[in-house]
Structures are given as structure tokens and as C-alpha cells.
Amino acid sequence: MSEDLISIIDQKATIELTVDDEKVSVPEGTSIYDAVIGMGKTIPSMCYHYTFNPFGSCGVCLVEVEGKKAPVRSCTSPVVAGMIVRVDTKTMFDARKKAVEKHLQTHPLDCPVCDADGHCELQDMSFNFGITQIGEVKQKGLPEDRRSTVLDFNMNRCILCAQCINICKEVVMVDALQFFKKGGFTHVVAKGDSALECEFCGDCLAVCPVGAITNKFSKYLYKPWQLTKTVTACNYCADGCQMRVEVTDHTVVRVTSLLSWKDKWDDHAATADGHGGLCVKGRFGFAYINSSERLKKPLIRKNGALAEASWFEATAEVAKRLKAIKAAHGPDAIAGLITARCTNEDLYAFQKFMRRTVGTNQLDSSARYGHASYCAAMEHALGAAQPTVSFHDVTFANTVLVVGSDVTETNPILALRIKDGLSNYHAQVIVAHPVRTNLVKLAPFPYTIAVGSEGAFVQGLTKAVIEGGLVPQRVASEHPTATAVLQTAVASLSWEALESATGLSRETFAEAAKAFVSGERRVIVLGEQIVNRPDGYQNVLRVADLMLATGMIGQPGSGVIRPCEENNERGAVVVGAMADRLPGGLRYDDPAARARVAAAWGGSLPSGGATLAEIVDGIRSGRIKALYAIGENPLGTLPASAGVREALSRLELLVSQDAFLTDTGAMAHVVLPAALAAEKDGTFLDGHGRLQPVVRALDAKGEARPDWAIVTEIAQLMGASLDYTEAEEIRRELLQIVPAAFDAGPAALRDGLDGEVALRYAQPAVAADAPSSEYPFELSLYQVLSHSGKMSTRDKGLLEIDAKSRLQIAAKDAESLGVVSGDRVKVSSPLGSVEVRIDVNGDLPHGMCRFPEHFNDPAVKDVLPMWVDPVSKAPAFKAGRVRIEKVVP
Amino acid sequence: MPTTPAQPPVFTQKKLPLLRTEELMLNMGPQHPSTHGVLKVVLELEGERIMKATPVMGFLHRGVEKLAEDGTYHQFIPHTDRLDYVCAMYNNFAYVRAVEKLLDLKVPERSEYLRTIVAEVQRIIGHLFWLGTQALDIGAMTVFFYTFREREFLLDWFDQLCGARLTTSWYRIGGVERDVSQDLIGQLRYFMKEFPPKIDEYNVLLEKNRIWIARTKGIAIISAEDALSFGLSGPTLRGSGVEYDLRKAEPYGAYDQVEWSVPIGVNGDTYDRYWIRIEELKESSKIITQCLDKLPEGPIMADVPQIVAPTKDRVFTNLESMIMQFKFFSVGFPMPKGEIYCGTEAHKGELGFYIVSNGEGKPYRLKIRAPSFIHMGAFDHMSRGYMIADVVTIFGTYDIVMGECDR
Amino acid sequence: MTLKELFDKAVLREILDGLKTTFKHLFVKPVTFQYPHEKRAIPDAHRGALCLLRYDDGAERCVGCDLCEAACPSRCIKVVSEEDPETPLRRIATEFYIDITKCVFCGFCVEACPVNALAMTKMYEYSTANKRDLMFDKPKLYQIGDQMLVDAKKYLVAHNQEENDEAAMQYRYKFPYAPAKKS
Structure with missing residues (x-):
């Protein structure tokens, strides 16, 4: 039990008891088990796990309590004052041994074929207790439950400890499993004895102490002792999970979490900030590393076709042509793009290459259409670009406001923190979302708002806080002008406009505001549907206003958390792999910062610069002749209206450096194979600011190399002095320039903002386009749980779990259109039309449809417009208005 | 019994005024038939006299001690076969004894007797091998054929016992792998009856042979004091008159249950050590015959789950034994934390295993005190002043095996 | 004198x-005797080349549990296992390699095998000019097993792995369906 937990929840009296002649005091209500474990002793147990409440099914954790005849199950017995407990006695050893023998009696002789063999608690217990005689045995002889796509349930091996059921119910809060009696035996089955259909986080698999739940993707392929295990960071979303990549030879066999039945004995430090589990992507999405589609050798376009070449040829070619273009057209004829899935070291090496070796500031990363917009706005308002809230703060927050985010789908581990707060620490969770998301179903304050009205919701909340007199006294005295200006600004907003925009009543806003200010520690989860919209920049400023009005600025444990889609978006901003950022996350136009970096690099920094949209424009206009894209696939990401294909075809040199041959790669002149995160060393900076070590778990496929190493080699061939031999050198260089690069600074309201506030509230925030009769549907691209970006669609396993490239529409709309799931419809917008199959989703509101952004077949993204924010230069291209017509076959 | 006292040679450099003389450096080995494998000795010669001899070792280094850290305690047994590959059984014995000492494990009585019998058979094989090769090195070829004739019989006996002639891996932690059959006991009894006349046969060829005496008497002399301070052991130490035998000093196996004596030399030269080894052949025969007579019935493996792998018939049908089997072979048994040194009297000298355990299934550190290696430390001391032709005798007098020396 | x-x-x-x-x-x-015209009589316990065995009905005994791989002191065994595509639930070794050049013939793999799929034979004459031939793969191991079945069974009996052929019958079940245990 952590100290926070004791201090926050258990402010109860402590009582004293004696354990093995040793006095110990614990808070009232503690179980004997927790009290003994807290002393550093161990009681063997099989159904206990620290992540959920004790269940008491295994009967192994027996202790002797003076005055009681029979041994007591320590996990379910609370301590009583003056209790005398004996743990390490011969009688208890024998009693526990008997309990284990009981489990063995119904266990089959499956060790040779069982995947858990070697990582099995029952085996360990049996071995440690030295059991040699178990007496009468009973075999269940049950068939294996193979209905699920991901997990196999072998109930012969089950010891009915219920850890899987409990973790699913209490920690993950999906509640997909249950006990079910059939044929005289108790089984663990999916709810309703059907095929398991859940989030497939696999935490049940992790806590299963025997081999009753097995992973279908690596079934029978290994024994634990054959695998080399490396703890590294996941590279799907920015939740920053540490996971164990288990490798044999050159193949990833499986991924396991730090959470397991085993970690109840160990030091919980590694999993202290979360429960240590993973989501479906992290645990089951590892097959892309082994994919045969991976690029293994560099490719050079010869006579119109890409042909394999050696590294020497390829890097020399790139260096030669970049040098030629630089000589002929100047450095500003070259631009670079890098994905925020790269490590900090890759990103730093690349930006230094672009700025020093090439001499241009025309570079951008994929954080541009993710995290950058938030950073720009928050830096403008509060001076601190990065979110300051940690997972720990989310867990212990009194109130959590989730707006514009389907967080259980996009960032499931962050969602688990919210769920933890919800179930264990009585957090007031307010969710505003147009769709009935999973969190909406769990939250005490769910609000279904109109599509695209997230900004208006925040405004309404601010207005309700101010008009309801809920602004803390402290705020008015600390920021008198800002408060006054805000007060007049919200007064100009009319409730009617807000009500019509959001679909919520004035009273609802008042209720939400009251709930929001009810606690001291408040966390706002700001999803991409509010940040990455055409008015996203303004929306973030509005959130800053809400933070000011409720006194969240400078309040410890309060703040905003940004669930990013890509693992290292925050790192890309901090390392400076963007035109408007310097290493350390400093602004590129900050003269002091420029001088510092220039001095460290020993030269001057290029002026000007271009962001993603400007680079595309520059290429189209013919100004930019060469593009170096690392892991970026603008052709596959941006809609057709951005004109990327036309632009790329005009390039004199297109270098695509990626692990796979992407759409952009297919057009490239040189393709360089890059190593994936599991194949290199480095660091990620996750969404809540922890620096995650990335450790090489296996050799890179084929001849693929880490991005920083390729960039370094090209730089050397171009005659520049970029000479890194390992990733750590790069990180050291960055930290020498900006020692606090990876730390978020304190947030404080900036002066001179008051003038803008009034402007922001002049008109209520509404969706970009008003509904029209011609285009009645609001289409948005959304993220699904099982995928992340386009990378996960290369993963065999995740595609097996979810390969639905279908347009989701509301049940009501489907009825009026006369279509059912599986029918084809034509989606048209002023920009074009596309045919797509539909899926009816009852949780969607009327007038909304959505399509998973991970799939490009059919290319639904191409019917959407692109809109670039004038301040943050962030392109928004995931929403637009469309018309849907049934296709008559 | 050797009686004639001998003195180490006193060699004084005589300088002839007219001839220019200088020291000659000579590399002997590693490719030399009498260096018993791959030993190299750098000799500094004054004429044919050895002024200094520097053994260069490590040509056969395989990192056995490091390999031990990578496997379970059980898995190391076959690696010990390959230390002194001439006498695998004794290496097995020394190793399992060390592990059992750390585990504080009691081995069944029958097993103790069997271990003693097989260890003594191995001692006979070792001494026969030494005798044959030493005589061959010095120039007497016939003895080699005769000793190998008997050695072959015993190696075939090993083959029937455990399935291999040299790399036996027959000893197990907690007992032995396989029981001896009546047939095998009968074969051994037959051999023990036939063996003493054979020893006389070797002796006829060597004992009084003037060439043998000339090549061994007074060669490689070491005083008792020096022998002790160089850490010599086994026949090499006892040849100098020190009565030290671990089988008597710290009895193990069934050595304290039977009557036998420790032969002691007088002069500490190669001839005395030859005599001791011949006597030990006779003593070993005595031990084996007595052990065979006293051989008790009973189990051959200790009944300690976790440390001893379960029997196969139980593995097939019982879950608890199946689990033991998997744990035993995949992670090994948990060893108590601690460290132990256990020396065993192999035919070459004291073979010791030093094990450091951190409580896991694998040794944290394992150090082998190989008698060959220790004996090579005295090589320079024992060879100075002798002729270059005596180097071969001096190698042989230790009975070195490079597999054990370089490990 | x-x-x-x-x-x-x-x-x-x-x-x-x-x-x-x-x-x-x-x-x-x-x-002495004149090898190769005369040959030694090899005892049953002899630890010669390894082989894989089948059940009497021809089914492979090996279930691919990888315990031999774990038990091997010279790390010369590699087992690749997966689920039998024809019989779901059955684990089989799709590939089985013994690098006989690395093998130390200690017999620990046989001792470890929970189904007695491995045995040692009296085969000792397999020298070859091509070193790659000494990487015994699954077909080769089964071929040796079929050829030397009698010797292999004698080996198992000699080393207390199976009491005798009849007694061994009762163990011969196929994973993962275990027989009812005798109490």
C-alpha cells in the first residue's frame, strides 16, 4: 500500500498486533496479509494481487491466530487490536502445503505442453513446498475454449483463483469474464458464455498463475526459459508503458507486461505509477516487428523502378544529391519530415542534421498535427508548453474532466488511471463527448454534447463557474485583472447560444461546474477532438481560461494531461524537431535560446523555416526540390485536398526512411530501411513527462539501422561533423545544451493576455461548418483501440483482432437511409466521393459518422478538407461535412 | 621399498675460458608428444642443463569455471568429465561431493560403497595410464601395452556401467545414476583376482631395470618441506615422505569402513613416486575387494525431492513428480546461500571444488583446484639443474593432464 | 652390494x-581386435547417437516441451514447437535439431524427457566428410530411431527410464489428454 493511499484514504486509527513475536501497528481495516507483507515477510498465496481487493479463493495464505482453532486466511481477515499472529511455523507450512496439494489434485499432467510451464505459480509452489504425494486425483477432461480470437481458455488447468475476473472487473473495469458452472465444473468464461469480445488488454493473461489462459498468437511456440527478455518502452501511444519484449533468435515471440502474478512478491517500484499492465496494442501488436514486409536493404530508383542497393551506395547517393541541390538552389530547397515515433535521439540528430549540415529550418515532425497545437496555445497562455500532470496526479485527482477524448480507446492506460480514481478514490469524473464512449458509461457526470461543440462546452463551463460564484477567493486576489476581464467576457456569451451549440441546458452546465470545482486536485484530459480542430488553438486557450477561473494554475496535482496518439510527440517538441522549436523545447524565435544552441553547436542557426503545410506548399510551388522523410508518410496521412501526390511528383529527390515501404516510399528516389523501436536504444518522452528508456531487444531486421545512425552517416558523407557512435552520446549532448530539457516548467499566467480574452468570447465557439441540408452528416476520422497510426495496420495480430475499415453511422441514421451493417454507401463531400461499407453503432448520435483513421482503403480521408491553424500552423484534416447515400447494388 | 638415498644434483657452471657460451632459450611444446597435451615450457639452457623452466599454460583453456555459472548444478556434471579426461569418474565424485557438502546431503549407504568402488577402479585406471605413458615417455614401450590391456578391461566395465568409457557422468548429486548388476560385480571380482600378477608383470619390466632406475632415481627430487609449501598433493607429495591422504585425513565414501594403508616414499624422487603408484594399485584392489564384500543393499539415490530428479515412472503418472522434473531440469534446485570448499583425493592429488552460492539454481562462482595446475607451479623448482632429457620424466612424474590444468 | x-x-x-x-x-x-572387420560388443547402456522415438502406432512421441533443450549442458538441442494444425490442442515439435558436433553424450536430455521421446543408441559410426551432415534434424533423428528401435528401447530400460516394454505401455498417453491415474 503506498503512502499516498494511506494518507489520502485511510485516515483511520492505527491498531497494534503481534506477528511472530514482533509488534507492528497498521491502520484499522488492514488485512493480516497486508500487515505481514508490510513487515517484509512473505506469505505464499495464489489468488491475492495487490491491484484489487482480496478474494480469498486459493486458501494458501494461511496463518495461525491465537485463540482460533483453525488456520485463518490472512488476505480476507482484517486485523484486530492485540491479535497474535504466527506466520512461520511448521504447522502453517504443512497447512499451506495441504492447500497447494488440493489444487494439484485437479490439475492435469500438462506441463510438457503448457505455455506457462516455467512461469507457473502452481509449479513454483509445488516445488517450494516439496510436494511428493498428493493422493487421490480427479481429472476434469474439459475441451479447450477456443472461441476467442486472442485468448484460449483451458479450464483443466484453472485453479479458480479468480484473478482474471477480478482484475477485469476492478482494475480494467471491463468486466468481461465470469465464473460459469457447466458440466459439474466451474469455468471462467466470457460474460454470457460466449466468445470473448473485450478490449483484449490481456491483463487476465498476465495475472493467470497457471496456464489456464494462453495467448493464441504465441501458443506452443516457446518455453519461458528459451526467451531473452528485455524491458523497453512501447511505441504505440504516448502512455509510455514499459513492457517486456521476449525474443528468441531474431523473432519477437511475445510481449509481457510488468504486471503478472509474480510481481506481487517483488518491489512494486517499476509499476508504482500504474498497475503495470498493457493494452491490446502493446501486448498483442508485436508481429509487425517480425513482418516479412519489412524493408531489409536500401532501395535506389534506377530506370524508374526501385532496386536493392548497398548501404554504401544508398547513403552516398543521398549525400551526393543533397549536396548538389544545396549547391544549385541553396539550403532552402531542402526540407525534412520526421515522425514522432522516433526516439529523442533520432529526432535530435535529424534536426541537427537539417539545421547544421543542410542549413535549413524547413523541418517538421508529426507532432505538428498532434501535440504542437496544444503546446503553442499553452505556452502562449501559461508560459509552460508541456502538460505538468503525471499519472499519479490523475489517479489521486478529486475531479477529472475528460473532454474531446475517447480516452479508453486512444490511451487505454491513462484511462485505467481515471478508472482507478473512479473506483478507489471516489473521483468526480466529468465526461463530455458526442458519442456514448466507455468512459461515458462509467462516469458519474456523463454529458452527451453536440458534435464538434467541445470548445463551447468548455466556455459554458467557465461561464457557469464564474456566474455561479465558484471562483476561489485566491484567484480573484492573485489575478485581479484577468478575472475581471474574463468575467465581462463570459457575460457577453449568451446561454442560448451555448445551449444550442452543445445541446446541454444551463442547469446542466451549473451541475457540471459544481462537480468540477468540488475537489482541490483537478485534472483536465484534453483529447484530440478538441485540440486538433480548426478552432483547436482557441479551444486550448479557453481551457486555460477555465483553469484560471477555477484556480488550477499553480495548484499542485492540478493541470491538463494530453493523451497523445504517437509515443514521442512530446519528445519531438522538446527535442526541437520542428521548425518553431529549438532543442529543449525552446521557441525558435527566442534570441537567447538561439544564441545558446548556436554557441553549443559552434555556428549560426538558419533563419526562416517551414512547417508541414508550408513544406507541402513549397514543394508544390517548386521552391523545395528535395524532401527527406523519416517515418513520415504525408501521402498516406494528409487528405487528397492537400495535394501531396502532385507535390511529391515534382521533387528532384525524395528520400523515404522507414521500416516499411509506404505510399510515400513507393514514390521515393531512395528508400532507406530503418530499425524499429524494439531494435534500437534511446529514450521516449511520454505524454505525462516521464523519460522512458528504450532498450534494444533484438537485432534489426535485415540491414536496417537506427535512424540516428543513418542520419549521422549521411551528414558525414556531406562533410559535416556529426559523429555519434551511440544513442547516449546524442542525449548527453542535448542535456548539455539544455540540462532541464525533459522537465516541464512551472505554469503561470502570462501578462498581457487580458486583451485577447474578450476577443475570444466575442462569438460562441461552434463547429467549423454549420449543418446544411446538402451535407447533413458530420464525418470524423477516429482512433480505434486496437490500432495506432498506420503502423499497426502492418501487424498481423492486430488486424486479426480488428480489421474493420468501415464507416460507423448512428442507428437512427441507418434506419432513415435504409441500410444495415455491411451495406455499401457512397460518402460524398464537395471534395469528392468514396464508396465504403458501413457499421451501425448505437452509441453514435444522430448526424454523426466516423471512420477509423488507420485505414486508407477505401480512402475516406480524401473527401475531407484540410485547414491550417494560422497561429500554431497545425493542419486539421480529420473532420468535415458529408452526404451519405445508399449504393444500390 | 626404496632405500637408497638420493641427492638433488648440484650443478656448478664451469666456464671454459676460450669458448664463448651463452644461455639458450628453447620452447618445448605445445606440440610435443611428451607434453601430455598442449603444455609449453620455455627452457633456459646452459648446454644441456636446465637453468630455468617456465611453464606456459592455457592452450586448452575452455572456461569451464565460467560455464558452470551458466547452468544448473546438475548440468555441470558432464563438464567435470572433461577436466581430467583420463579420470572422469573421480572428477564427478569430487564435484558432487562439494555440492552435497554445501547442501548437507546424506547419500544412501549403498551409493557410498558404489562410489568408493568406482572411484578406486578409476584410480587404478589412472595409475595404469600413468605407468604406461611414463614408461613410454622414458622409452619402455612394452609396459604401455600391458597397462592398457588392463585399462581397456576396466573402461569396458565403465561402458557397461554408465554407457561411456571416458566421459562417464555417472555420479549424481545425491547418489549415482545406475546401479551395478550382479554381472558387473562378477566381472570386477574376476579382474581383482587376475590383477595382482599383472602388477608383478609390470614390475618385472621396470622395478630393477637399470635404464628405468637411471632415468627415474634421483630425478625431480623435492623435499617434504618444499612439497608442502608448493601445495603438492597425492603421490607427488607422498613420495617425499609426507603421510597425507584425504581418504584417511577426512574419510569420505566408504574409505573408513575398509582396511587399507597409505604408501609413503623416502627420497621424493620419480622412482619413489613410481613405487607409490604401484603400491596404490594394490591398495585400491584391496579397497575394491572389501567394498564388494561389504556392499549393502538399498537405494542408490537419496530420497530428497527438489534436489534429486524423480524417477521416470513417477514423472509419467504424477503431476507433483512431473513438476519436480520440469523444475529440476529447467531452473535447478535452490541451493542454500553460502560457500564451500571440498577437496577429494583423486589419483593425481587433491582435486577441490570451491562453490559460492547466492541461493539460486546456478553456482554464483565455481573454482576448481586442479592438482595438475598446482603441481606445475613446482615445475621450475623441480627441474633446475637436470638435463633436458629429464624434462619428459618430470612432466610425467606429476601425472599432469592439461584438460584439468587449463580448465 | x-x-x-x-x-x-x-x-x-x-x-x-x-x-x-x-x-x-x-x-x-x-x-586387440581388427576394427572395422571385428567390432566391440556394445553394452545396452552405451550412450551413442541420439534418436527420436515413435509410439507403436507410429505417432511421434515428442510433444516439443523443450525440456531437453533446457537440460542440455552443451546447448546443442534446438526445438521449435507449435500447435499441430491437424489436431488442435496437440503440441508438436515442427523442427528438432541436435548439433551432434556439440553433443557431449551425457544423456541428460533422455533423463529430462517427460515422454521418453529421446533415447540413445549403439550407433557410433557416422563420421562424414561434410560437417553439416552432423546437424541431425528431425527426419534424421526419427530415421535413426526407426532403425535402432530395439537398441533405443534397451537403452531406456538399462537406464531406468522405462521398466520394460509392457510397463512402459501404461505411460504411453498422448498430451494433453492424460489418463486416469492409478490411485
């Missing part, structure tokens, strides 16, 4: 004694 000793020395007595012994051996039957 006594007179006798002096006499013995003069007439080379000890040399004559030695020659007498060697001369006698001219009339002793030779103990």
Missing part, C-alpha cells in the same frame, strides 16, 4: 627377466 647383486648386474639379470616376460606373451591370445 652383495655378490648376488653383482652377479645379477653382470649378467643383465633384470633385462633377461623382462625379456622372459615379453617372450611369454608371444604365446598369449591377442587382446
